[in-house]
Amino acid sequence: MTISLPPPKLASVRNAPRAIDVFLHYLKAEGVSVVFGIPGGLLHPFFEVIEADPDIELVVTKHEEGAAFMADGYSRVTRRLSVCGGTSGPGATNMITGVACAFADGVPMLVVTGQVASHMFGKGAAQETSREDMDIVAMFRPITKYSAMVTSTESMAQHLRRALRAALTGRPGPVHLNIPVDLWERPLEEAWFDPKTYRPDTRTFDRTAVQRAATYLMNAKRPALFVGAGVGIAGAEEHLRSLAELLPARVATTPRGKGLFPENHPHSLGVMGFAGHAAARDALLGTDVDVLLTIGTSLNETATLNWAPTLRKNRIFMQADIDPDRIGRNYPVDVALVGDAQTVLVELVYHLHRLMREGGHPASTWGEAVPPRRVYSEEHHRTSNQVPVTPQRWRRDLEEVLPDDAIVFSDIGGHMLSNIHYLSIKEGQKFVLNLGFGSMGHGTVAPIGAALAAKGRHVFAIIGDACFTMNGMELVTAAEYEIPVIWIVENNNMHGITWHGSQLVGSRKPLTSVRYKRPLEVASMARAMGLAAWVVDSPGQIQQAVREALRSGGPSLIEVRVDGMIAPPLGDRAKSIAGFVEP
Ligand SMILES: Cc1ncc(C[n+]2csc(CCOP(=O)(O)OP(=O)(O)O)c2C)c(N)n1
Numbered sequence: 327m328t329i330s331l332p333p334p335k336l337a338s339v340r341n342a343p344r345a346i347d348v349f350l351h352y353l354k355a356e357g358v359s360v361v362f363g364i365p366g367g368l369l370h371p372f373f374e375v376i377e378a379d380p381d382i383e384l385v386v387t388k389h390e391e392g393a394a395f396m397a398d399g400y401s402r403v404t405r406r407l408s409v410c411g412g413t414s415g416p417g418a419t420n421m422i423t424g425v426a427c428a429f430a431d432g433v434p435m436l437v438v439t440g441q442v443a444s445h446m447f448g449k450g451a452a453q454e455t456s457r458e459d460m461d462i463v464a465m466f467r468p469i470t471k472y473s474a475m476v477t478s479t480e481s482m483a484q485h486l487r488r489a490l491r492a493a494l495t496g497r498p499g500p501v502h503l504n505i506p507v508d509l510w511e512r513p514l515e516e517a518w519f520d521p522k523t524y525r526p527d528t529r530t531f532d533r534t535a536v537q538r539a540a541t542y543l544m545n546a547k548r549p550a551l552f553v554g555a556g557v558g559i560a561g562a563e564e565h566l567r568s569l570a571e572l573l574p575a576r577v578a579t580t581p582r583g584k585g586l587f588p589e590n591h592p593h594s595l596g597v598m599g600f601a602g603h604a605a606a607r608d609a610l611l612g613t614d615v616d617v618l619l620t621i622g623t624s625l626n627e628t629a630t631l632n633w634a635p636t637l638r639k640n641r642i643f644m645q646a647d648i649d650p651d652r653i654g655r656n657y658p659v660d661v662a663l664v665g666d667a668q669t670v671l672v673e674l675v676y677h678l679h680r681l682m683r684e685g686g687h688p689a690s691t692w693g694e695a696v697p698p699r700r701v702y703s704e705e706h707h708r709t710s711n712q713v714p715v716t717p718q719r720w721r722r723d724l725e726e727v728l729p730d731d732a733i734v735f736s737d738i739g740g741h742m743l744s745n746i747h748y749l750s751i752k753e754g755q756k757f758v759l760n761l762g763f764g765s766m767g768h769g770t771v772a773p774i775g776a777a778l779a780a781k782g783r784h785v786f787a788i789i790g791d792a793c794f795t796m797n798g799m800e801l802v803t804a805a806e807y808e809i810p811v812i813w814i815v816e817n818n819n820m821h822g823i824t825w826h827g828s829q830l831v832g833s834r835k836p837l838t839s840v841r842y843k844r845p846l847e848v849a850s851m852a853r854a855m856g857l858a859a860w861v862v863d864s865p866g867q868i869q870q871a872v873r874e875a876l877r878s879g880g881p882s883l884i885e886v887r888v889d890g891m892i893a894p895p896l897g898d899r900a901k902s903i904a905g906f907v908e909p
């Protein structure tokens with residue numbers, strides 16, 4: 327039996343705010359000024375409004391993975407929320423790798439995806455990814471802090487506030503909202519909430535733990551700090567330096583934390599972990615250090631040389647992290663400092679000053695010791711005059727012309743290991759690496775978002791030829807929007823890390839198929855994409871090319887043709903793959 331009802335009255339959308347207007351208002355309140363993405367029918371209302379808005383720039387990328395990478399780069403520099411969007415189905419799934427990178431490294435990002443109209447669910451509409459079908463919300467769930475479909479216009483703002491709260495409190499991370507296309511333009515009358523009212527400030531700390539830690543540091547003869555990327559996320563570089571100089575303490579960073587403490591500082595030990603430096607390894611795994619404070623590192627495989635047990639042996643071991651789940655996960659701790667790195671460091675320095683005012687004096691003896699000289703593996707390659715140039719030599723040349731404010735992104739491969747080991751990051755410079763997820767392409771594309779965010783600073787990307795071919799089409803985006811990244815592509819015409827690494831693991835036979843069958847003309851491809859480009863193959867040449875690229879002020883690329891037979895410093899990585907753990 328059917329019942330005949332009169333048609334419902336249509337709400338007047340004229341003059342009444344729509345759901346999309348409310349949505350946009352929240353984004354602006356969070357300081358969002360750029361949205362990265364690729365428009366498509368099922369997310370059209372969102373992109374239409376973004377394009378029309380004078381306060382928000384829409385950057386249309388070449389691939390949705392690029393949109394997620396750019397958003398990620400934007401957040402890593404601003405430490406603010408970034409936004410990327412893709413239409414339903416493939417537009418959404420294309421973003422998954424980029425979002426996973428952001429999740430692994432704690433980057434705050436809002437991912438918006440389209441969905442078929444709510445009345446069509448389950449009927450097999452084109453690109454349907456609702457729960458009745460492929461379930462895009464479920465696909466994003468393990469790689470976000472919150473993933474949900476907005477099921478009614480009335481609940482849109484509630485979902486958005488929850489997503490923003492999750493993205494921006496505690497350990498930051500990406501969040502995902504999937505929105506049926508029919509919800510955006512419906513009227514939505516809503517009381518407005520200011521960000522302060524729906525997401526708490528989590529700069530909290532444990533006072534008793536800080537006091538204990540300060541006392542241990544005050545009495546330490548050989549204190550050391552082990553610094554992870556969390557210090558960068560918290561913007562605590564200066565506070566770290568205050569603590570290190572006050573004691574003084576020796577400072578090592580994880581590979582991802584590289585440069586958060588200037589590597590040319592007398593107390594820098596360089597990088598501890600994969601492709602790291604002997605001074606850091608000797609100090610942190612040796613017997614000298616009596617108190618070790620780790621800050622903003624989860625002490626994972628790459629940072630600890632496969633969880634070396636000697637890292638916490640015969641010493642007081644203290645760990646500071648915003649995420650209690652990361653404290654004591656890999657090493658038992660003597661003092662657990664739950665809290666934001668900046669807050670914990672400020673409080674530690676405060677308590678040390680208090681103890682000093684009361685007549686105390688730091689017991690550190692490092693002040694009288696000679697700071698360690700940076701020793702590189704295969705040091706002779708750094709001064710080699712051979713042609714084609716060695717990976718070590720051109721990096722040494724680059725150090726001399728790299729601007730004081732440079733933000734240097736690395737991609738994933740042998741070039742990353744060389745960047746970690748051979749390129750010194752000095753005061754004022756910044757190094758960015760997605761080692762949590764370790765996706766090729768991030769270091770190629772994220773710098774575009776970073777350069778948009780950090781207008782006025784010089785952004786470099788040091789990448790490999792295979793990373794360039796994987797995601798290099800986004801260089802067209804940089805050319806279109808005139809975003810001045812300088813890419814330095816180390817061209818060895820192969821997946822160098824795999825070819826060299828294959829000779830250290832398994833049957834030790836080189837995996838020859840990763841060497842290219844025809845040489846890659848990287849600079850020519852870049853020119854075709856609208857970039858200024860240079861080719862370098864001899865010692866000293868890169869300096870002129872960098873100067874010219876800086877002068878050009880636009881997106882540029884320098885192809886460095888290197889001696890590909892020189893292996894990157896990958897011994898530690900090979901040992902980990904082979905399951906070999908040092909005692
Ligand atoms: C998306 C993705 N696919 C595959 C890998 C595994 N992988 C790591 S590095 C690499 C090759 C990198 O080659 P290239 O960019 O030329 O750098 P090189 O090692 O030669 O310096 C591969 C395939 C990865 N990390 N990410």
Ligand SMILES: [Mg+2]
Nearest residue numbers: 790791820822
């Ligand atoms: Mg290569």
